[in-house]
Amino acid sequence: MAATTSTAASSLLATKKNLSSLSLTSANKLPAFSPLLTSSRRQRFIVLSASLNSKPTVLVAEKLGEAGINLLKDFANVDCSYNLSPDELCTKISLCDAIIVRSGTKVSREVFESSGGRLKVVGRAGVGIDNVDLAAATEHGCLVVNAPTANTVAAAEHGIALMAAMARNVAQADASVKAGKWQRSKYVGVSLVGKTLAVMGFGKVGSEVARRAKGLGMHVIAHDPYAPADRARAIGVELVSFDEAIATADFISLHMPLTPATAKILNDETFAKMKKGVRIVNVARGGVIDEDALVRALDAGIVAQAALDVFTVEPPPQDSKLVQHESVTVTPHLGASTMEAQEGVAIEIAEAVVGALKGELASTSVNAPMVPAEVLTELKPYVELAEKLGRLAVQLVSGGSGVKDVKVTYASARAPDDLDTRVLRAMITKGLIEPISSVFVNLVNADFSAKQRGLRISEERILGDGSPESPLHFIQVQIANVESKFASAISENGEIKVEGRVKDGIPHLTKVGSFEVDVSLEGSIILCRQVDQPGMIGKVGSVLGAENVNVSFMSVGRIAPRKQAVMAIGVDEQPRKETLKKIGDIPAVEEFVFLKL
Ligand SMILES: NC(=O)C1=CN([C@@H]2O[C@H](COP(=O)(O)OP(=O)(O)OC[C@H]3O[C@@H](n4cnc5c(N)ncnc54)[C@H](O)[C@@H]3O)[C@@H](O)[C@H]2O)C=CC1
Numbered sequence: 014m015a016a017t018t019s020t021a022a023s024s025l026l027a028t029k030k031n032l033s034s035l036s037l038t039s040a041n042k043l044p045a046f047s048p049l050l051t052s053s054r055r056q057r058f059i060v061l062s063a064s065l066n067s068k069p070t071v072l073v074a075e076k077l078g079e080a081g082i083n084l085l086k087d088f089a090n091v092d093c094s095y096n097l098s099p100d101e102l103c104t105k106i107s108l109c110d111a112i113i114v115r116s117g118t119k120v121s122r123e124v125f126e127s128s129g130g131r132l133k134v135v136g137r138a139g140v141g142i143d144n145v146d147l148a149a150a151t152e153h154g155c156l157v158v159n160a161p162t163a164n165t166v167a168a169a170e171h172g173i174a175l176m177a178a179m180a181r182n183v184a185q186a187d188a189s190v191k192a193g194k195w196q197r198s199k200y201v202g203v204s205l206v207g208k209t210l211a212v213m214g215f216g217k218v219g220s221e222v223a224r225r226a227k228g229l230g231m232h233v234i235a236h237d238p239y240a241p242a243d244r245a246r247a248i249g250v251e252l253v254s255f256d257e258a259i260a261t262a263d264f265i266s267l268h269m270p271l272t273p274a275t276a277k278i279l280n281d282e283t284f285a286k287m288k289k290g291v292r293i294v295n296v297a298r299g300g301v302i303d304e305d306a307l308v309r310a311l312d313a314g315i316v317a318q319a320a321l322d323v324f325t326v327e328p329p330p331q332d333s334k335l336v337q338h339e340s341v342t343v344t345p346h347l348g349a350s351t352m353e354a355q356e357g358v359a360i361e362i363a364e365a366v367v368g369a370l371k372g373e374l375a376s377t378s379v380n381a382p383m384v385p386a387e388v389l390t391e392l393k394p395y396v397e398l399a400e401k402l403g404r405l406a407v408q409l410v411s412g413g414s415g416v417k418d419v420k421v422t423y424a425s426a427r428a429p430d431d432l433d434t435r436v437l438r439a440m441i442t443k444g445l446i447e448p449i450s451s452v453f454v455n456l457v458n459a460d461f462s463a464k465q466r467g468l469r470i471s472e473e474r475i476l477g478d479g480s481p482e483s484p485l486h487f488i489q490v491q492i493a494n495v496e497s498k499f500a501s502a503i504s505e506n507g508e509i510k511v512e513g514r515v516k517d518g519i520p521h522l523t524k525v526g527s528f529e530v531d532v533s534l535e536g537s538i539i540l541c542r543q544v545d546q547p548g549m550i551g552k553v554g555s556v557l558g559a560e561n562v563n564v565s566f567m568s569v570g571r572i573a574p575r576k577q578a579v580m581a582i583g584v585d586e587q588p589r590k591e592t593l594k595k596i597g598d599i600p601a602v603e604e605f606v607f608l609k610l
């Protein structure tokens with residue numbers, strides 16, 4: 014076990030204090046920070062109690078590959094207890110320092126509350142951590158780590174298996190033969206060769222699916238607004254818009270994470286745009302499809318077949334119309350379930366959990382529960398500003414060229430060595446990556462995550478106005494070589510540019526492209542470009558008012574009177590699509606965009 018020091022022990026105490034203040038800063042996602050190693054700069058800090066003098070206990074709550082179990086046993090007492098009820102889990106957890114789960118165990122707030130502070134690490138043996146209450150984990154000072162790479166190929170192979178099985182009616186024909194029938198003409202299938210496959214989400218799994226589908230002679234296109242074009246080109250895949258992908262595909266395979274932007278991305282409206290007879294595969298997350306709409310699309314013949322590994326609720330209800338539909342092939346979330354992937358995942362997660370218990374930095378940590386109080390207190394509003402600028406900038410990107418080069422400028426009146434920008438860079442990276450990926454970013458894994466995605470973040474310090482009392486005058490985030498869904502966000506030098514400052518402790522957006530605006534970064538934002546003229550604020554305000562959307566802030570920046578102007582509107586609620594359309598229909602409005610913070 015790692016050598017421990019009294020410094021480490023006291024940093025653990027500081028951690029818990031910081032966590033409770035941190036947990037207030039983010040509504041639904043953990044504020045994922047890790048310690049700034051201010052003085053000693055040691056790449057090591059203690060998650061588990063520093064005074065731990067006996068072997069820790071790791072509860073393995075779902076079946077884990079043997080190699081992983083053996084690794085754990087070298088370091089800890091291992092309790093393999095599968096199929097625990099929620100009550101049993103809550104009882105057991107108070108005796109455990111770490112728990113390892115897959116997707117079938119809910120690590121809820123009650124679990125953290127029942128642990129009595131002993132639980133220090135949650136290991137998710139897989140990618141998606143939707144079954145772990147991250148906010149509760151952070152509040153309880155518990156590190157969450159996952160295993161994001163070892164099951165990629167297994168998930169991709171399952172996607173291909175489902176596509177082929179669906180096209181040739183393998184599951185239905187198998188059931189028919191076993192029922193004593195011999196229905197050769199009923200189960201004539203369709204060929205894959207020469208067909209167009211749209212891979213939606215060109216990340217780890219999506220790109221492996223694309224590679225394999227090319228080998229099957231399919232024409233592969235992909236939609237992923239954030240994927241680097243050169244990675245797609247290297248595999249021989251064309252990146253296209255969402256509408257083009259769904260309108261041209263014979264097969265659609267889903268590989269994006271479940272995020273607010275992708276939830277029910279396949280719905281009545283999008284099914285209506287698809288080629289009649291399209292076939293759909295989902296090994297990502299059930300929630301990216303509106304399942305009722307899929308049943309309607311199947312019944313209407315728009316979708317000929319679907320093959321699904323994942324469901325909004327798992328297991329789905331037995332009488333689910335979707336599951337029972339004869340044109341639907343289903344598997345019980347088996348994407349990651351190969352012997353090889355489970356061995357790989359088991360090793361990846363066991364190493365991460367043991368490392369975390371020893372106090373090592375985990376590159377796959379999903380949250381990282383330590384921030385020195387003095388650093389946080391000073392940087393807190395700037396940390397918030399940094400993440401929000403990253404979020405805004407990436408949401409302004411459109412087209413298939415991919416986000417690669419990001420330049421961050423910090424304007425500060427302080428001496429260069431008097432401001433550590435690592436936490437700010439990490440938060441900008443978090444803002445840039447999280448809205449478009451299943452990856453969770455914190456100070457520990459920010460640079461690693463950026464590198465993995467081919468994202469180059471360069472930083473520049475310039476001398477800012479104001480007093481050195483305040484750490485920063487403004488932060489500017491620029492994304493190069495991309496198109497924007499809001500053309501006015503492109504600055505004179507052709508880059509998407511957003512700039513923000515902290516005013517009275519609150520982060521504000523102060524520049525978009527070349528336009529000066531001033532809107533506090535709370536709630537969400539609508540940006541609107543129009544020809545400057547009297548009454549515009551009233552017109553937009555009354556559309557929002559009529560739909561009961563509360564406006565928190567409004568500001569207009571213009572080139573010159575009666576020339577083009579950009580209006581920034583802060584809204585407390587997310588406007589309905591129809592409401593946004595009404596804003597776009599106002600004659601003087603030339604373009605607009607809705608951005609979630
Ligand atoms: N069925 C199963 O057993 C398994 C399921 N999964 C799921 O598969 C999905 C993909 O996993 P990975 O490839 O590892 O994640 P990843 O983060 O490597 O890739 C996700 C890709 O989706 C893209 N994306 C984000 N928003 C998008 C949007 N609106 N439209 C199009 N693309 C968008 C991102 O840019 C990224 O390239 C996740 O949902 C994961 O939970 C992963 C492994 C096993």
Ligand SMILES: O=C(O)C(=O)COP(=O)(O)O
Nearest residue numbers: 115116138139140141349
């Ligand atoms: O890794 C993921 O995201 C998965 O969906 C795999 O889930 P599982 O570990 O097989 O329960």
